[in-house]
Amino acid sequence: MAYEFAQVEGDFMSLRESDLKSVLPNRMLFQAFLEQLRTGHQVLLTDVPSIPLLIQDRDEWGNLYWPILAGQSCG
Known part of the structure; x- marks a missing residue:
């Protein structure tokens, strides 16, 4: 599943509710979903x-890792 790591969106500030209606969990408000993204729960x-x-x-030994980029526009 590591191939999905490169598909994780980090630009939460540009997300629009109209674009995400189809992926919002049932009965979850858009703002609550954004908070879940910011906290890493989703x-x-x-x-x-x-x-x-x-x-x-x-890393210096050649091991692969996936750091969270500092300074992202995660809101």
Whole structure:
């Protein structure tokens, strides 16, 4: 499932309610969903994220890891 890491959207500030109506959990308000994204309780996967939240990197020993990018526009 690591291939999905690159699909995690990090640009929460540009998300519009009209674009997400089809993916909002049942009876969850848009603002509550955004808060769930900000706190990491939910993630939003997209084929091409505006700003990916995770970028694959390698440590000094060559091990792969997926850091959360600092300074993201996560609101």
